[in-house]
Amino acid sequence: MRVEDTFYRKPVPKPPIPRRKKTNKFFAELLREENDVLTRNHSESDSNPADHDSINLTA
Secondary structure, rough: OOHHHHHOOEEEEEEHHHHHHHHHHHHHHHHHHHHHHHHHHHHHHHHOOOHHHHHHHHH
C-alpha cells in the first residue's frame, strides 16, 4: 500500500500547474462572455428604467 500511496502522490502535484493555467484561460473567456451578457442586460435595463424600478421594489 505504501508503494501505491507514493505513486499516487507523485502524479497529483504535477497536474495542478497546467490545470490552473488552463482554468485561468477558460475562466478569462467565461468572464469576457459574462461581461458581454452583463453589458447587454445593463443596456436593456437603461432602456427600460421602469422595469428596473419594478425589480427593485420586488426585491
